[in-house]
Amino acid sequence: MAFKEALQSGKFTVTAEVGPLKGTDTTEVLEVAELLRGKVDGVNVTDQQSAVMRLGSLVTCHLLIQKGLDPIFQMTCRDRNRIALQSDLLNAHVLGIKNVLAITGDYPTLGDHPDAKAVYDIDSVQLVWTINRMNQGYDLAGNELQGKTDFFVGAVVTPITDTEAAFELQLIKMEKKIEAGARFFQTQAVYDVDAFARFMKRAEGFGVPILAGIIPLKSVGMARYMNKNVAGVFVPEHLIEEMSKAEDKAQRGLEIAARLIKDLKDLCQGVHIMAIGWEKKVPEILELAGLA
Amino acid sequence: MVRSEQKPFEEILDYLEGTKKVFILGCDGCAQASQTGGWPQVLEMKERLEGAGKEVTGCTVVDFLCQKALVASRLRPLEEQVMAADGVLILTCGIGVQAASAVIKRPIFPGCNTVPLGGTRGEWMGAERCLECGDCLLYWTGGICPLTACSKGLINGPCGGASNGKCEVSKEKDCGWELIYQRLKELGQLHRLKKFIAPKDYNKMRPRPEILSTSLWALEQRD
Ligand code: SF4
Ligand code: SF4
Numbered sequence: 001m002a003f004k005e006a007l008q009s010g011k012f013t014v015t016a017e018v019g020p021l022k023g024t025d026t027t028e029v030l031e032v033a034e035l036l037r038g039k040v041d042g043v044n045v046t047d048q049q050s051a052v053m054r055l056g057s058l059v060t061c062h063l064l065i066q067k068g069l070d071p072i073f074q075m076t077c078r079d080r081n082r083i084a085l086q087s088d089l090l091n092a093h094v095l096g097i098k099n100v101l102a103i104t105g106d107y108p109t110l111g112d113h114p115d116a117k118a119v120y121d122i123d124s125v126q127l128v129w130t131i132n133r134m135n136q137g138y139d140l141a142g143n144e145l146q147g148k149t150d151f152f153v154g155a156v157v158t159p160i161t162d163t164e165a166a167f168e169l170q171l172i173k174m175e176k177k178i179e180a181g182a183r184f185f186q187t188q189a190v191y192d193v194d195a196f197a198r199f200m201k202r203a204e205g206f207g208v209p210i211l212a213g214i215i216p217l218k219s220v221g222m223a224r225y226m227n228k229n230v231a232g233v234f235v236p237e238h239l240i241e242e243m244s245k246a247e248d249k250a251q252r253g254l255e256i257a258a259r260l261i262k263d264l265k266d267l268c269q270g271v272h273i274m275a276i277g278w279e280k281k282v283p284e285i286l287e288l289a290g291l292a
Numbered sequence: 293m294v295r296s297e298q299k300p301f302e303e304i305l306d307y308l309e310g311t312k313k314v315f316i317l318g319c320d321g322c323a324q325a326s327q328t329g330g331w332p333q334v335l336e337m338k339e340r341l342e343g344a345g346k347e348v349t350g351c352t353v354v355d356f357l358c359q360k361a362l363v364a365s366r367l368r369p370l371e372e373q374v375m376a377a378d379g380v381l382i383l384t385c386g387i388g389v390q391a392a393s394a395v396i397k398r399p400i401f402p403g404c405n406t407v408p409l410g411g412t413r414g415e416w417m418g419a420e421r422c423l424e425c426g427d428c429l430l431y432w433t434g435g436i437c438p439l440t441a442c443s444k445g446l447i448n449g450p451c452g453g454a455s456n457g458k459c460e461v462s463k464e465k466d467c468g469w470e471l472i473y474q475r476l477k478e479l480g481q482l483h484r485l486k487k488f489i490a491p492k493d494y495n496k497m498r499p500r501p502e503i504l505s506t507s508l509w510a511l512e513q514r515d
Binding site: 082105109110118120121122125126130140157158162163165166168175176180231232 | 443444445446447449451452453454455457460461467470473474477482485486488489490491494
């Protein structure tokens with residue numbers, strides 16, 4: 001079943017993320033595609049993730065379609081102005097891509113070309129709005145398209161934050177994205193189920209499916225690094241302790257991820273697994289979570 | 293010198309929908325020179341607003357609205373008139389509106405757009421910055437400029453990169469959107485954040501030829 005149909009059928013939906021590498025070598029991505037086929041409902045392809053220059057999302061999505069997967073084309077507002085973004089959306093439609101995820105995008109200074117000029121001509125809410133307009137047959141400027149797009153449009157939300165302002169702003173922006181046409185949400189990584197439940201209490205009334213983010217922990221160092229450096233990711237102390245006590249830390253990381261998925265299952269409509277280099281372990285996580 | 297132009301009167305009336313009592317604040321600095329916020333324009337605005345059925349609780353012109361201390365001291369004797377208003381219409385540049393709204397504890401309405409001069413601008417007196425975008429958004433953001441207070445210039449809300457209220461681009465800098473949230477919350481105006489703001493017309497950020505025109509430029513125009 002394709003991603004959109006899976007979500008709309010009410011089935012607990014699973015997506016996984018793949019990140020293209022820096023360079024023209026697609027071996028790894030294609031291997032991952034083989035392993036994920038039939039195991040997940042959709043595959044997100046990141047767009048110059050963390051502002052690090054690499055192979056593009058558009059072409060990688062195309063390769064995934066050839067492999068029989070249903071890609072979710074991630075688009076950030078950092079690198080392209082409204083002309084380039086819309087043109088790539090037309091490109092994506094012609095290549096058979098059905099799903100798009102609109103993101104603001106990390107600032108260039110976070111990546112490997114910190115000298116780059118940031119674009120942000122339009123923001124993520126406006127990008128969702130633009131895609132919706134293109135679905136109706138018009139570009140952002142109101143000109144008619146010869147052949148419209150037909151995208152299933154999603155956006156992101158950070159469900160757990162460190163300040164009240166950030167939390168309320170996430171909810172306000174989420175509502176704006178829905179009004180602009182977002183039909184699904186994928187979230188930043190979740191490790192605290194109670195905190196996520198508090199978010200869902202506020203967000204479930206919006207009536208738009210939410211896929212909770214899962215990042216399997218590889219090590220104690222990774223957990224600490226994310227707590228310190230990645231906005232919106234909070235690994236609770238007890239999980240860090242559990243990791244540090246475990247003999248096989250990698251295995252424990254997968255088990256924790258599977259446990260989180262089980263705990264989240266009744267709270268939201270699906271999970272989005274961002275394995276960050278561990279894509280090949282996604283089937284194992286799903287098996288441990290009883291979703292295989 | 294910062295150059296401003298008055299917003300179309302219809303836009304100002306749109307902002308003021310549901311607002312009955314208004315205080316008008318002008319600026320005798322650049323706005324006076326731009327003929328957008330000196331005494332003549334303030335009095336004219338008063339008349340137009342009254343003509344549109346609004347009650348003007350008072351009005352004044354401060355030498356430099358970009359100087360927060362000065363604004364505070366000049367408004368002190370007028371506090372009753374200011375507080376009697378549902379909001380304060382400010383006729384000046386983006387910096388002046390931001391500085392004045394940091395001092396005034398009432399909802400604010402920017403009455404002007406700050407237009408680009410193409411690089412040369414006056415000095416600022418405080419933390420406020422204006423990109424001279426030509427279509428001022430301060431109404432929606434409680435008087436804090438999203439184009440300069442947010443490192444990415446996002447205008448529909450934050451990016452999700454902030455940590456403990458600091459921006460993802462620099463830990464030394466507050467997340468502009470969290471500041472906007474706090475300001476609007478204090479004013480009971482959080483609903484203003486719900487409005488979808490369409491993509492900006494960046495063409496308005498290019499200085500118009502007549503603004504750029506120097507004698508050299510004029511010479512270059514001849515063949
Ligand atoms: S929105 Fe910001 S940049 Fe634009 S005129 Fe207002 S203060 Fe200046
Ligand atoms: S952290 Fe805040 S100020 Fe910085 S780019 Fe994001 S929204 Fe803008």
